[in-house]
Amino acid sequence: MPPNERNPCQSLTPDVLTDLPNDVIDSILIRLPSEEAVRTSILSKRWRYHWCRLTKLTLNRSLWRTENNLLNPADKFTEIISQISTLLEGPLIDFTLDVADLESCPDIDSFVYFVLRNTIERLVLYLPEDSKLPTSVFTxxxxxxxxxxxxxxxxxxxxxxFDKLISLQLCEVTISSDLLESIISHCPLLELLLLHIPKLLDTIEIDAPMLSRFYFTGNISSVCLKNVPLLVEVSLTGEQIMKKDLDFAKVFNSCSAIKYLSLNISCYWGSAQKGYEAPRLPFDLNSVKRFDLLELELVDAYELSLSINLLRSFPYLEHLEIDVFHEDEDSGTEESDELKGLSDVTFSHLREIRVYAVDGRTSEMQLIKLLLANSPVLERMLIDQRLLDLDTRLKVFAEVSNYSRASPEAEVLFVNWMRYRFF
Incomplete structure (x- = not known):
């Protein structure tokens, strides 16, 4: 074939993949899903075992559940971990194991122990329901x-x-309050703590001097943020807090640095007896800039009085979100005496307000009116009207348009979208 008619691809070196430097191959493999990284072993002899040097490995159902797989998933899993245990060279730094869909996981304890002999820095385990965590994790x-x-x-x-642990996430786990407290207190560098624990816990104290973010949901008797001087972000949105006479001041006694706070008042303190006086913080949290009130029942006197007392304790609040919740469809036809407690509260730094799930009830309109009248630097208020029909939307729009506004710059925007929450 004449030179000018040759295929340009023939000018490439046939073993170009083999000639790639090791660091380039490693860079390619680390960006691939684990199963794809293993498949590169067919490219050439040099690539055959290169995946064994991966520092990041993820094992999940995509490896042992395929359309043409004739083996039982548990048997396939056993075969895979046997090969990995034999071939993996390490050091393995990042390891994820997702076997939540397997009814039984033979040899999982020994395999986890084998993996942990490496210099693991990030470990993620999704285990079958009610399975016992291998104790080797604690080593x-x-x-x-x-x-x-x-x-x-x-x-x-x-x-x-865990002397070097900076983030701990426990989801759908069963653990005693004492052990949870012990683990947290033995992580001196812990910065992130995320707990989703559905089974009832006793009171827990959080002793974590480096903690900056704490998210909790689940069932618990009480929580005390005991030693958290650097805590910046807190979300307490559990299903139920059981203690009716919770000393609210103790919860935030060591939280002078909090900037972002999210609370589900109805889940935590809504179980108080009727007529029980909502506590008021004996101190101000001057660092709080954003406050999210979730599922607030505007007809619940206790919830409202507590919420108002909290708002009074955040003198430098800049962003307020309120997610309205109505358990009784017939409620909210009268103004709330508790909401009138906002009349003498001036939100001197509040710049944005978002009110979700509005359906035009009297208590909601009263809340909106009071917030507009007491926010002198407010820039905008967003009102979610997705629950409203067209006639009610127009009625709400007309009424809000006539409300006086302390801030001449304040604009009210009517939106129609769901509130997205991230845990």
């Missing part, structure tokens, strides 16, 4: 990020703590 002193899902955690024999 991994190099961990910086630990995420456990759907397992039961029992006290190890000799746990000295």
């Amino acid at each position: 991994c002193s190099q961990l910086r990020h630990l995420s456990l899902d759907n397992c039961s955690i029992h006290h190890p024999g000799a746990f000295e703590g």
Whole structure:
């Protein structure tokens, strides 16, 4: 074939993949899903075992559940971990194991122990329901990020703590209050704590001097943020807090640095007896800039009085979100005496207000009116009207348009979208 008619691709070196430097191959493999990284072993002899040097590995159902798979998933899983245990060279830094869909996981304890012999810094385990967490996890002193899902955690024999751990996430786990407290207090560098614990816990105290973000949802008797001087973001949106006479001041006694606070008042303090006086913080939280009130029942006197007392305790609040909740469809036809407690509160720094799930009830309109009248630097108020029919929307729009506004710059925007929440 004449030179000018040759295929340009023939000018490439045939073994160009083989000639790639090791660091380039490593860079390629680390960006691939684990199963794809393993498949590169067919490219050439040099690539055959290169995946064994991966520092990040994810094992999930995509490896042992395929359309043409004739093996039982549990058997396939056993075969895979056997090969990995033989071939993996390490050091393995980031490891994710998702076996939540397997009814049984033979050899999982020994495999996890094998993996943890590496210098693991990030460990994520999704285990079958009610399975027991391998105690070898508590021996991994190099961990910086630990995420456990759907397992039961029992006290190890000799746990000295995670000296380097900076993030801990426990979701759908079963654990005692004492063990949870112990684990947290033995993580001196912990910065992020995320707990989703559906089974009832006793009172827990959070002793974490480096903690900056704390998110909790679940069932608990009480929570006390005991030693958290650097805590900036807090979300307490659990299903139920059982203690009716909760000392609210103790919850935030050590939280002088909080900037972002999200609370579900109805879940935590709405169970108080009728006529029970809502507590008021004996101190101000001057650092709070954003406050989210979730599922606030505007007809519940206790919830309202507590919410108002909280708002009084945030003198430098800049952003307020209120998610309205109506349990009784016939409620809200009269003005609330508790809401009148906002009349003498001036929100001197409040710039944005968002009110969700508005359906035009009297108490909602009263709340909107009071907030507009007491926010002198307000820039905008967003009112979610997705629950309203056209006639009610027009009525609400006309009424709000006539409300006086302390801020001449304030604009009211009517939106029609769901509030997205992230845990």
